[in-house]
Amino acid sequence: MAAAAAAHEPEVIRDKAAMRAWSRRRRAEGKAVAFVPTMGFLHDGHLSLVSAAVAAAAGPVSVVVSIYVNPSQFAPTEDFATYPSDFAGDLRKLAATGAVAAVFCPPDLYVRGSAGHPTASASGGAASCLEEAGGHAHETWIRVEQLEKGLCGSSRPVFFRGVATVVAKLFNIVEPGIAVFGKKDYQQWRVICRMVRDLDFAIEIIGSEIVREADGLAMSSRNVHLSCEEREKALSISRSLVNARTSVLNGNNHGQQIKDQIVQTLTEAGGQVDYVEIVEQESLTPVERIDRPAVICVAAWFGKVRLICWNFWVIKRSK
């Protein structure tokens, strides 16, 4: 029995070169490498990405999950320092899936410079927790200049720059043929798809649907910071989105009216709205009249927790 359990235990890899060599060995054996990047503190949403990775491969597949809290996607004012972690728990959960071959958990992914020699960013003066850490030598940034604007990009100016850059680094280290991202972070998923297309990464990107708790709350590592009361209030997000969808399906195509209703629901529940937007699914440009495939994106604060980019599909209204 012990041997059977050990067979499912993922290999833990901390070194970039070792990770790349591992991946190349798998490919040489004829296996696809499917990659699930995470920041850890895993929940069933993450585990559904692992299932999606297995399902996406046409033949034998080795699934790699990375766990790395990326400093460059957090502004100094954000929650990098308090981002939750539980490495032992994460490993247990991944082992229990029986589907994860390796866990990549590098101590750091960036070349750091000498302290006291901070490097200002040329990207409109935006700086992340990487830059704030006392100067660094990393200076290459990838920006997806249209899709990074608006929605989460407005209130989190370094976020998508940091995400695109670290994902490109991870792609170059893990060298997967498939990578899976959750659609809960809808804008992030679109940014990654665009980057892969524009930079010709030979990687198939899979977008995986939102996984919700029984009560409707979308799963997120940040939910752990919600008090019972805040959590109850946060259910107003899914509730308002369900109502909005019903409204659209019933023939209401007035974007502003639908957004106003969501804002009202969230505000009445005690949430502080960052944004409520209805946008085209591919371009993320605002839609005023809902007459094409669109998505509603919501970000709101409940207590000290910003529940980002919770979204819900609005399908094209049938005529």
Next chain:
Amino acid sequence: MAAAAAAHEPEVIRDKAAMRAWSRRRRAEGKAVAFVPTMGFLHDGHLSLVSAAVAAAAGPVSVVVSIYVNPSQFAPTEDFATYPSDFAGDLRKLAATGAVAAVFCPPDLYVRGSAGHPTASASGGAASCLEEAGGHAHETWIRVEQLEKGLCGSSRPVFFRGVATVVAKLFNIVEPGIAVFGKKDYQQWRVICRMVRDLDFAIEIIGSEIVREADGLAMSSRNVHLSCEEREKALSISRSLVNARTSVLNGNNHGQQIKDQIVQTLTEAGGQVDYVEIVEQESLTPVERIDRPAVICVAAWFGKVRLICWNFWVIKRSK
């Protein structure tokens, strides 16, 4: 004899997917893939990059040369439209080396958008010939934010953004283990090295030394645009750099004095100086006192031709 000649004829590949598949087949056969990106109109400087590619490989190697004039590294005011080309001649020269296995010459590398829907760049408002072409869908840009500043970056605001981005695309298509760049374009070489380090590309970058004509003029595709008289005047660049080097080796470590001498020589020859800088070899930060490994970088106009980034090593003065 015809068969022997045919054996040296490089395979011409125009399609991205075909190029990647070709490269993967070579690697599966146990060959290293060494890559020489060019914009065509090849001269002996380019051919020396091919030799460097062969020399850099420890074992069997397949050399790929790309020929692609990249619109995104030219500003609309620059010479994209008049950049010289001679595809048939290039192929002949590459075949004659007997060392090139494939030539990658894609018709275009970017996803274009609909005309009349121009996309403004978020990179400080800089726009290239790609953006000017009437709107496009490509929107992902790589910037090496410190090294792209100064020197050629000052007068060519989109240049290094375009170079870094197209090189990353080519790397993802050709998937080489080795890539060779000429040190004539010194800042470009440093930008690429930094990008490769920061984004974890698994590629060894080789810097290849400048190749000069018998009279001292560094080889460049743009030399073809020089009149006889301008060419004669342009020799002032190599002459002034040789003198500067001699001066340093003889004990002069006053950066400003050496730069002044070069500017004077170039101006007296009828050149219009863009910049003359003495910088640290790795960081490209200006050096006032030449007491460490440094490089002199010069860009100047002779007639309508900007001879960029011509440089010459200044070694650390022996004591």
